[in-house]
Amino acid sequence: MKFDAKKDESSTLYFDYRKQDNTLVIALSGSMDSSSSPKFTTAVDEKLAEGESQIIVNLDNLNHLSSAGLRSILVVLKKIGTLKKKMYFVSSNEDVNRIFKMAGVYNSMFNVYESDEAVFKILS
């Protein structure tokens, strides 16, 4: 895939934010590898500090997810739980879901929804 030149060149993980109602949707793209994954934790921390309390993380455009990426997702989820806030993961990405299933976290440690709409449906 071609990366947008305007994006942070030092990272291979990119964030696209949109707000719908009182929910923040973070669409991730690029790679969640051992070097880029800490950016995810930092980005969520920033948004939580800005007062966001309900976040959807969309992984559809992720082209790489390693155990370090998975670890950062779990670190974030733990923090969300402690702060009593909400986070929903969306992925129709078969590659990503295969990794989740392999690690035994798919729909067990957290639910994976097939679309943003599916989450909004539950929320409404």
Added chain:
Amino acid sequence: MKEKYLPLCGRYKHCQSYPLDAIIEMSKAVGREIRLENLLKGIIEKTAELMDCDRCTVFVYDETTNELWSYVAIGIDSNEIRFPLGAGIAGDSALTRKKVNIPDAYSDSRFNREFDEKNGYRTRSILCCPMINVEGRLIGVLEAINKNTGGAFGEEDEVMIECLSGCSAIGIERTFLTDKYIEYKKNQEIMSFAREIQMNMLPADFSTIACGSNAEVYAFISPATDVGGDFYDYFFVGDNRLCFAIGDVSGKGVPAALFMAVAKTLFSTIARGGATPGQILHRMNQELSRSNEMMMFVTMFAGILDTATGLLTYSNGGHNSPYIVFGDGKIEKLEAAAGTAVGLMDKTVYEEAAVTLNGSSAIFLYTDGVDEAKDESGRMFTVARLEAVLRGIAFNSLRGMADKVLSEVAGFTAGAPQSDDITILTVKLNGRAIPSEGGLYDRSFDCKIDNIPIILDFIGEAAGSLGFGGSFAFDVKVAVDEACTNIIDYNCAVGCKIDISVETNGQDFIVAIKNCGEPFNPTTVKPPDISLPLEERQIGGLGIFFMKQLMDKIDYESKDGLNTLTMVKRRPINTQSEVNLQ
């Protein structure tokens, strides 16, 4: 108490067994001693007793000076006596190799009275017998003086002294051989020490090159004797000039080893000064041909490989042409820039040639101990056989290539003794992402976590162009990420590199990851309990679990400081059509 022997006692049986008993007595005496001084004392005492005479002397023959010498005389403390062969009665006996029996010494012109006069002794009867070994070599003379009965020595005494001389000769010779053996053992120790010194002159830590550069080196050397005339060397001059050489000094053993030490030192000194291969051989030749009375010489090949561009510059001083081995059945002989051996003529000009290596080829250098290795009937291994072996090599490692050649040579010679020094030097360049015809991608990365995305891009690009895309490439990238992250986090030494090569045979996608840090075998890590929360699992365990799940085969090897993790993923049948569409 044992009976005192009396010759010709009149009793038949006693007389018969007397010489035999005497020989046994003497044999026992000489068999006990391996020190010459003690042995001579023993012979003298026994002879005097058995011959029933007053005094006895053993003269030992000194081959180097053609003299007889003796330093023990019974009853009288005596220092060493020395006289030329032929002098005096004992000397005459030695020269003529005949017994000499004199009833009265003073009436014989050969007798030297000096000793008697000095010691107040009166020599009367003398019986001398030469001691000769089985090969007919003179060992010395056994001399009996003054028969105790007062008269002359008789015929029976002559038989007796001959028997005793035979025994004594064996004993004395044995002490000589023992001394020689001890000396030989000492020399052997010295030689094995010398071998160690010589071997230590050659670099053997191949990981120092692999570490921090994109070049790899492996060498093997086996001198035919304790020390040899073969050598190799390699080192970096500057950041990316890998300088290496292989050489073979004329002759064998110590002289060759001494010359080799000089040649190797000159090479290293001149090359480190920044000289080009041709200049190196030129200057070495000038140095070595000066005052070279023995006309020793060294055949050698010197090369400098620019590890950034792959350009190999080389010059050959009468050495066997090395090969570029492509690993796909093709080999190329580096025949250019061939000059004469180094050290013979000071006017020799050494030309240079150059060739560019790509990431999948290796340079194979050897000495004539390889192609001239002989089997028991004297047939040689030959260059043709070597070339056939090199063509058939699909090497995974340089060591694998050298081992293959060596095992073929060993198989050919089949136990025949090694006749010449055998040396192999191999050099390979990694880290240029230029696919060869065999479809191999090869690249070197600094050992830091920031490089993970670059590594993943490299894998993705290689996989795509080799016809492996989609989920297949996704899985491979995850496995490579896990492997490299583990290496960077736990195994990498400062300045280390990660070398990654990617290749395919059409069905299998093969990734080899090499690094020179701490050995760590991920294949032995137990699978994590995936029902546990991630934070409670073993560090790195999940990543290794991913690697194992995503790849079909994982092999790990740690050899000579280089760790190689090879991961294979087989193209699933049902993705064939998908791949073909790309």
